[in-house]
Amino acid sequence: MREAIFILLVIAVLLGLTAFRFRKQIWAVYQVWRTIKSVRDLNSGDRKEQIPNAKGTEQLVKCVKCGSWVPKNRSVDLGSAVYCSSACIEKSATPA
Numbered sequence: 271m272r273e274a275i276f277i278l279l280v281i282a283v284l285l286g287l288t289a290f291r292f293r294k295q296i297w298a299v300y301q302v303w304r305t306i307k308s309v310r311d312l313n314s315g316d317r318k319e320q321i322p323n324a325k326g327t328e329q330l331v332k333c334v335k336c337g338s339w340v341p342k343n344r345s346v347d348l349g350s351a352v353y354c355s356s357a358c359i360e361k362s363a364t365p366a
Contacts, residue, residue: 335362 333354
């Protein structure tokens with residue numbers, strides 16, 4: 271029984287030393303495996319489950335001056351026109 275435990279201990283030490291020696295390669299293989307697994311999960315899953323619910327997203331508005339799209343809560347609404355920031359309001363107020 272002692273001999274079997276000793277042999278298993280020697281094998282465990284050899285495996286540990288081998289894993290320590292090739293730790294970078296083992297880590298690279300693990301990263302590749304995780305990437306392949308995540309791609310498989312994305313392709314096999316239902317895409318509708320992964321896309322967030324449209325009810326939870328904010329409405330976007332287009333700036334009259336620069337044309338950029340910003341969330342409605344960050345925009346500056348002047349009633350007749352919507353701007354992305356106070357800087358765009360100042361730019362549109364100054365003559366070109």
